[in-house]
Amino acid sequence: MIEVKNVCKEFSDVKVLYDICAEFLPGKTNLTIGQSGSGKTVLLKCIAGLHSVTSGDILYDGRSFCAMNEKQRKEIRKEMGMVFQGGALFDSNTVEENVMFPLEMFTRMTFEERRERANECLKRVNIINANKKYPSEISGGMQKRVAIARAIALNPKYLYCDEPNSGLDPVTSIVIDNLIKDITVEYNITTIVNTHDMNSVMEIGDKIIFIYKGRKKWEGTSAEIFSSGVKELDDFVFASERMKKIREMSK
Amino acid sequence: MGAVCAIQMAYNLQNPIVPRYLIGLGTRETMLLEFSSTIVALILAGKVGSNIASELGTMRVTEQIDALEMMGVNSACYLILPKIAAFVFFIPVLTVFSMAIGLLGGYVASFSTAGLTPHDYVVGITSFFRPFYVTYALIKSLVFAFIIASVSSYHGYYAFGGALEVGKSSTHAVVYSSIVVLMFNLILTKLLL
Numbered sequence A: 001m002i003e004v005k006n007v008c009k010e011f012s013d014v015k016v017l018y019d020i021c022a023e024f025l026p027g028k029t030n031l032t033i034g035q036s037g038s039g040k041t042v043l044l045k046c047i048a049g050l051h052s053v054t055s056g057d058i059l060y061d062g063r064s065f066c067a068m069n070e071k072q073r074k075e076i077r078k079e080m081g082m083v084f085q086g087g088a089l090f091d092s093n094t095v096e097e098n099v100m101f102p103l104e105m106f107t108r109m110t111f112e113e114r115r116e117r118a119n120e121c122l123k124r125v126n127i128i129n130a131n132k133k134y135p136s137e138i139s140g141g142m143q144k145r146v147a148i149a150r151a152i153a154l155n156p157k158y159l160y161c162d163e164p165n166s167g168l169d170p171v172t173s174i175v176i177d178n179l180i181k182d183i184t185v186e187y188n189i190t191t192i193v194n195t196h197d198m199n200s201v202m203e204i205g206d207k208i209i210f211i212y213k214g215r216k217k218w219e220g221t222s223a224e225i226f227s228s229g230v231k232e233l234d235d236f237v238f239a240s241e242r243m244k245k246i247r248e249m250s251k
Numbered sequence B: 001m002g003a004v005c006a007i008q009m010a011y012n013l014q015n016p017i018v019p020r021y022l023i024g025l026g027t028r029e030t031m032l033l034e035f036s037s038t039i040v041a042l043i044l045a046g047k048v049g050s051n052i053a054s055e056l057g058t059m060r061v062t063e064q065i066d067a068l069e070m071m072g073v074n075s076a077c078y079l080i081l082p083k084i085a086a087f088v089f090f091i092p093v094l095t096v097f098s099m100a101i102g103l104l105g106g107y108v109a110s111f112s113t114a115g116l117t118p119h120d121y122v123v124g125i126t127s128f129f130r131p132f133y134v135t136y137a138l139i140k141s142l143v144f145a146f147i148i149a150s151v152s153s154y155h156g157y158y159a160f161g162g163a164l165e166v167g168k169s170s171t172h173a174v175v176y177s178s179i180v181v182l183m184f185n186l187i188l189t190k191l192l193l
């Protein structure tokens, strides 16, 4: 379980996060939603320890992540997998090498074992026959899937996905969403997904946190999202005229 | 560079009192002392500096550096140290190479330049040779290589934003490493000579 306690984050002069509190449970896909620039990525990177928090604390199963030293952090990092917004695959490595990289860093496996594990993960995300290709040679959807394969290579306890389906077509998006959901349930992972895509919110959201301009405005389940009564959330969910009409009709 | 040096010296030293081998000598000293280290460093600041900065900058904005950190890699060491080491290791080769090419260039120019014969030139470049000048040039080039690689890495590594910022960071890398190289040129010359 991950607990976020009163986290604030400032960059030199700009304040990005204001007093965020949240809990993320294992085996659930937790979503953070909000407009572009609302601070979702910054929050996720604070949780993963890529940004230090200005004040507040992040607890992993009750242990304070912020108070840990580098070595303890590395222990926990072993249990984290992260899918970055653009995939963040290493350009100069092949697909296979990309997935093998975390294994090389964190385990004592032999080359053959690593390759086997990498192929297992690639198969899990349905990437076949692309092992020797470079990231620039495969499509955006495939890059995202390779990034997921890399993130799950170490059997993580925590999985973070930053807008896993931005820039993808609706069909590929759903494939990726379901993949994340399945993996989460299969391995009982604590998953946090940043998204601004309402389809994924309805499809895979077990628990949803809505962030507006760096503040948490609402949390709940996908079933409750239409009746939240929070104005900013309604503006976000019913952004298009058509959605507004659908709401009128359903009333 | 050597050819231009020789031609300009010949042009400016057309005086019956001045022995003509001085042109060769002057070319050699200029090449060894200044051009082979400083000018080469400035050219490489443009090429290598922008290359390093844009590569690291791209890795930064596409979050590849964050991904490395997530996998427990100390990204600064992992990415920057090899670059500095490789450049510092290789630049003496380039410097010696540029010295040789420069002197050869002067020799070629001496065939077609009024007031300078190949023979005078060869006499010039082979007299009063001080090996320390080569050492001096090599020391300078090592320092310059370190400056270029580290300044450019800094600008790339701390890029923030998107593709535009990567471009800017590589421009900054070239500009700042050139300026720092020129400053250290003065400091080292004061210290060493």
Ligand SMILES: Nc1ncnc2c1ncn2[C@@H]1O[C@H](COP(=O)(O)OP(=O)(O)O)[C@@H](O)[C@H]1O
Binding pocket: A011, A014, A016, A034, A035, A036, A037, A038, A039, A040, A041, A042, A043, B160
């Ligand atoms: N390293 C940084 N330095 C300064 N400002 C930053 C940095 N990273 C993000 N920001 C700012 O934080 C705000 C939130 O960004 P982000 O979390 O990326 O939004 P999103 O919800 O779209 O993921 C933005 O206004 C951005 O400019």
Ligand SMILES: [Mg+2]
Binding pocket: A037, A040, A041, A042, A085, A162, A163
């Ligand atoms: Mg984002």
